[in-house]
Amino acid sequence: MKSINKLVLVAILIANSTLGFSQEIIQDEEKKEEVLKEKKIINGRVKADGVAAVxxxxxxxxSDVDRRTAQIKAAGGDLGDITRCELFGSILEEKLYAHQAIQDSIVVNELQIRSQIDQQLQGILAEFDGSMDKLLEFYKKDSEDALREEIYEINKNQSLATQMxxxxxxxxxxxxxxxxxxxxQLKKEGLPTFGTELQISNIVVIPQxxxxxxQVAINRLKEYKKDVEENGASFxxxxLFFTDDTASKSTGGLYTLNRxxxxxxxxFRDVAFSLEEGQISEPFESPFGYHIILLEKIRGQEYDVRHILIRPEITPDAxxxxxxxxxxxxxxxxEGLITFEEAAKEFSDEKESREEGGRLINPVTQDFNFELTKMDPDIYVQVQNLKDGEISEVIQDADRENPIKFKIMKVTDRINEHEADFARDYLKIKRLALQNKHFDALxxxxxxTIESTYIKINGExxxxxxSGNWLKNR
Structure with missing residues (x-):
């Protein structure tokens, strides 16, 4: 089995770092060689001999490589034994994907990208003790607006690379x-070992x-809609003041939907796709609560929407x-009056597990097995001390749809650490095989793409x- 090489690790580190590197673009083909051969200033600030690659x-x-290294470390990443050449190679890959995305007319959601900048900027500022002056000095920018534009270009090109x-x-x-x-093939090279796995069941009761x-939630949403439409209030x-959707609050409730x-x-989709630009929906219900949606823009198959979510209050009696x-x-x-499977089917309010007799489905593997070392920490805490077949005490919990719920849990089966078996571990092996095929395709x-793209490597x-033919055998 192919192992994930260090460049994949580099890509992960880069994705987790706060900022990338400079995004100057050379549109004129004739100027590409001039950039590398002449002592010329690019955008009035970068000398040609500072260009490492095109x-x-x-x-x-x-300077991009130095700054990328510093940013990965500042974000808590560990480069380990990754060399400067390997890091540089990963930067070349990112640029190759972004360049080809542009050639293939892949577009990015500019509204969504810009909406992320405030949150990113606050995170970066924290690394500089909240000092904008220190931040601008580090990134060699004259103003906050210039820094925001660089962050935007970085986000945009990372989005292009990801989509490509x-x-x-x-x-x-x-x-x-x-x-x-x-x-x-794995059998010839050595089968992997899968860690201890558990099968877990639960019964969930949700206050009604x-x-x-x-009706209180619906009336509140109607008031917000009226204030925006009749009084010109800002949606x-x-x-920012009223939504219960914490995931989108920092971006003003923004989501982009694609048909x-x-x-x-x-x-949510049905209502959003029925609106016209600038229109605000009537309040409607989803599993998360009640919403109103503002359709901001339609771009082909993509719809930029903002929404307000109100969760109805749950009474103490409920x-x-x-x-x-x-x-x-x-x-x-x-007391043994009913089996766990029977109780789940009769009493549980969790649709996803109810028909399976309470058995939880692993969202990663899509089977019923949860590897102990990779289990969701919240679930691990709830079952770590349970013996097989033991019924847990009542647990008060919450999720995205329900601010409060009660559940009881049971470990129904325990599979000890074992060598991969084709029948038992088919889904895991399939996932590894598909990942391997993805690596081959990439x-x-x-x-x-390297062969058909203008590439020039300079200096050291x-x-x-x-790992790739970036030097084109030169």
Missing amino acids: VGDFIVLD REKVIDEVEITPEEVRQFYN VTEASK TTKV KRPRMVKE IEEAKNKIDDVRAKLV GKWQKE YKNCEF
Whole structure:
């Protein structure tokens, strides 16, 4: 089995770092060679001998590698034994993907990218003790606006690179026979070992929301809509003050929906796609609560929307009723009056696990097994002391849809650490095989694209040994 090489690690570190490197673009083909050969100033500030590479329309500066290293370390990343050449090679890859994305007319959501800048800037400022002057000095910028533009360009090109990678692997599929061949190859090279796994079941009881609470939420949303439409109030300001959607609050409730790639729940999509630009929906219900949506812009298949979410208040009586119900279910289980599977199907409010007799599905592997060392920390804490077959005490919990819920849990099966088995671990082996095929597809694409793209490596990096043919055998 192919192992993930150090360049993949570099890519992960780069994705987690706060800022990237300079984004100067050379549009004129004739100027590309001049940049490398003449003592000329680019944009009035960068000397030609500071240019480390040109990849298509992009340049990489010597200082970019130093700054990228500092940023990864500042963000808590560990470069380990990754060399300067390897880091530089990963930067070249990122630029290659971004360049080709532009050639393929891949577009980015400018509104969404700009909406992330405030949050990013606050995170960066924290590393400089909140001093904008120190931050501007580090990034060699004359003003906050100039820094914001650089952050925007960085985000945009990272988005282009990501979309290009996704496009390359989007149509890669794998057949059962390919999975078998991959497994047989693993047997020759040495089968991987999978850690201890648990199968977990739960029964969930959710306090019911009263009709009166629902109506209060609806009336609040109607007031916000009226204030925006009749009094010119800011929808975004309403989001910042009133929404219960913490995930989108910092971006003013912004989401981008694509008709071809479903995102958000069906109720949300159906309303969003029925609106016209500038229109605000009537209040509607989803599993998360009640919403109103403002459709800001339609761009082909993409819809930029903002929304306000209000969760109806859950009354103390409803909470007490749910707690009494789960206590009663647990008592019946302990007394042996009903099996856990029967109780889940009859009493549990969690649709995803109810029909499976309470068994939880691993969202990563799509099977019922949870590897102990990779388990969600919240679930791990709740089951770590349970013996097989033991019923937990009642646990008060919460999730994105429910601010309060009660549950009882049970470990139904424990699979000890074992060598990969084709029948038992088919889904895991399939995932590894598909990942391996993705690497092959990306490698083939990169090789072909390097050959057809203008690339020039300068200075010390000519002596690097790259994993790709960046030097084109020169």
